[in-house]
Amino acid sequence: MLSASATPVDQMAVTASSRHSGVGAWVLRTGALAAIALSVLVLLLLATGHDASAALSALARGAFGSWYAITSATLVRAVPLALAGLAVAIAFRAGILNVGAEGQLLMGAAIGAAVAAIVGSPSSTPAAALAIVVILLAGALAGGAWAAIAAVLRQRYGVLEVISTIMLNFLAQYLIGWLVRGPLQEPARINPQSASLPDALHLPVLLEGTRLHMGLLLAIALAVGAWWWLKETAGGFRLRAVGSNAWAAATSGQIRVTRTVMGAFILSGALAGLAGSVEYTGVTYALYDNFSPGYGFTAIAVALLARLHPLGVLATALLFGALEAGANAMQRDAGVPSVVVSVVEATLILLVVSAERWRSRVVARAESGT
C-alpha cells in the first residue's frame, strides 16, 4: 500500500511518545543534555578568550545567587516562558506547529494595554481587581483571535501554520510599533511607549520586596490544569488523538478533526496571549517596542525540552528563565555578551531534537521484525 500522505506531525521530531518512560528517566536525560550544552558554553567561552569560571559564576549568581536573583530575575522570566511554553505544547500535542506564540503574546499585551487605557484608574479595590481580570482575559482573547486567523487559514485554505504564524508574528510586532506611536502612546507623546499602568492595576506582588507576581501561581495552576485536562478528559483525549493520527481519530474515533484543531489552536493562542497580558500587568506595566525579548520563540524550546508535557514545561521554563537571568549578569559582571546563552539554548534544542530522532531509531530497530 502507498503510505498515507504525511501530516506535519509525522515530520515532527519531538512527539509526546516518550511519556511511556518515567519521570526519572526524563530528568536524567534532560540533565545529560544540559550538561552537554553547558560544556558547549564552556568551549565557546574558552574559544573567545573569556575567563570561563568567572563567566559561569556570574551566570550562576545572576540566576540563583541571591533571593532576589531567584525571585526577581529567574522566576519572573520563567512565568511568561511557562505560559507561552504551555501554549506551544498544547498546539504541538494536537499536531499544530504553532510557532506564533510570540505574535500571540504580543497581541495579548497590546490588547491588554488597550483595555487598560479604556479602564483608566479604578476608584476602589474590588473594581481594580475586576479590571485586572478583564485585562488578563482580554489578552487571552486577543491571543486566541490572533491564532484563529492561522487556524482558519489552515483548515479552510490549507495554508501551513508554520508560515502563517511566523508572518503573524511580524504583523503583531509592527502593530505594536504603530500603537505605541499612535493611539496608545503616552500622553506626553515623547517616547514610543504606552502610558504606565496605574499602580492599582498591577498584578499583586507575591513576595514583599521582590518583583515576583501572581502570574507565577497562575502559570502553575494552568500547567496542572492542562496536564489534568489532557490526561483525564474526553476533550483532552480528542486533542491528543487528532495530534497522534488525524486519520484514525476521524475514522475510528469519529472525532470532528477540524473542530478539534480549531479549538486547540485557539486555546494555544489564548495561553500565549495570557502570557502577554500577565507580563504587561505583572512586570513591564507598559507597552513598547521589543516588549518581549523573544519569550514566544524561547517557548518553543521550553515545550520541546519538556517533551510537550505541561508539568515538564514548568521545569524547563525555570531552566530557561535561569539561563536568561544569568545571561544578563554574565554580561554585566564578566563582560561576556549575553547572546552566548542563546547559543546554549539553541544547542539544547538541537540536542533534544536529535536525541529524540536517535531514540526513536533505536526503538524502531529494537522493535522491527515480526
Add this chain to the structure above:
Amino acid sequence: MSDATAGDVVLSLEGITRRFGSVIALDQASLRVRAGTVHAVLGENGAGKTTLMRVAFGLLQPQEGTVRVRGVPQVIASPSVALSMGIGMVHQHFTLVPAMTVAENVALGNHGRYDPRAAAERVRSVATRAGLTLDPDAMVSTLSVAAQQRCEIVKALARDVQLLILDEPTAVLAPSEAQELLQWMRRHAEAGHAVVLITHKLRDALAIADDVTVLRRGRTVLAARATATDEAGLANAMLGHRTSPIDGMPSMADELLAEVDVTGAFRTTAAARTGERAPVFMTRDLHVSDSRGVARVRGATMHVYAGEIVGIAAVEGEGQHELLRVLAGRGQAASGQLTHPTEVGFVPEDRHRDALMLDASLVENVALRGAGARRGRVAWSTLREETAQIIAGYRVQASGVQSAARAMSGGNQQKLVLGRELHGAPTALVVENPSRGLDFRATAAVRDALRAARDAGAAVVLFSSDLDEVLLLADRVYAMHNGALTETPSDRDLVGRAMLGSQTSRA
C-alpha cells in the same frame, strides 16, 4: 552473477539467531534457496518469516549464524549490499513514491544523470523480459495495487536481482490477481531465477513452490521439497503438534483445512430470515464519490438484518471501500437512500492509517472507539480492564496495556483493532478484510468473534478480498461490480462471475 545453474544453492542461512531485547525472534533458523526454484517460507504471525528475510536482505544483522551467498560466507550489511549480490526484496508495504512515474520510481537510487527516455526504456525491457505488464510513464498514484506490486518487482529486477524475496505478496491482491502473480513467480523461477515467497497460505505454497521451509517461534521446523509434503503436514509443522483443541476452539488444523475445502459449498444459514423486521442497514440507489470526486458507488441497493452476516464480494476498486465507509457512518453519500445505526463498529481496510495511533498506548487506542461522542472525563480504569480483556480474548502479544501500539507486530496490532470494534455487544459491524495478515489462530478467533456477534443479534457487513473468506462467513452475499450490487447465491462460481461482471467466466 547469472552463472548459477538450476539446483545450486544461491542463498544459505545457517544457524541464524536474532534477539530483540529479551524476545528471541530467530533461534538457530536456517534456509537454503536453490536457483531456478520457488521457495515458500511458511509460518504463523511472529514465527520469524519476515525477520529471517530481513536478515537476508541486510535490513537486520544476525547475532549468530552464517549467511552464504553462492557458497561464500558474506556479511550483508545493508540492502544495497544485498542488491549488489543479486538479492532483492518486495515488502508487504510498498515503498513507492506516489507522485512519481513508474520509470522514475525504478530509477530512484541510481546515480548520475536521470534520462527519462532511457529510464522508461529500461523499465520496458525489464518488464518485457520478465513477462510483466507495466506502463513506465504511468503515475504510481494512479496504479492499482497489483500494478504497484509489479512496479516493485520491476524495481528489484532492474538491479539484476537473481533472488527475489516477496513478503506476503498475495495479501493485497484480488484472487484473480493473486493467481496471476503466482503463475508469474513459477515462470520466473523456471527461467533460472530464485524466488522466495513468504506466506501463510498453504494452498499458494503447495501450488507453486518447489521447496518449503516452515518456521515456528523463530526455528526452522521443516525444510522439504513441496512434493514430499501436504497441507496437513505443513499445517502441523506451522502450528506444532496439537491433537487436542485449545481453549474450546476447534482444532486449528481443521479450521485451516475447512478454509481450503470451502470452495463451492452452498451454505445453509442459521440466521433467522425475516420479512417483517426492519433492516439494520439499508441502502436504495445509493451513490458515493471518493475523495477525488470520482463516483465509486453507483446505485447500490442492499439491506442487512439483525443476526446475519452479509458478505460483499468484489475485486479491488469496485467501490466496496466507499460503500462500507458510508454504511459505517464514516463517509458522506452523494445521493440515494441510506439507513444505518448511529453506532457502528468499523474495521477499516488500512489499519495503520485509519484505526491506530501507533505512538499511543493500547488503552488509548481502545479509548479511541467512541471518542467523538464522549463527554466529561475518560473512564481510564474501565478502559484498562476492557483492554486487558481484549488482549486476553484475542491473544494480543503485548507487554502490557500501557505499552505503545507501535511496539507490537502488525498481526497483533490488527488483533487489537478487531478486538476493540468487536468488544462488548455491538449491534452493527462493518468489517473490511478482517483476517488480512493474521495467523491461523488469530484468524479463527476473529471469525468466531464475528459469528458470535452475529448469533448475538448483530448485523454484520463483511468485505474480504479473499473470496473464500466471504463465502465461509457470509449468510448472504452481494457481488459488487462497477459500483453496483447484485445479490448472489453463495456459490463460488456464481459469485466469481458476478463480481467480474457476469459474462467473463472465472479462471
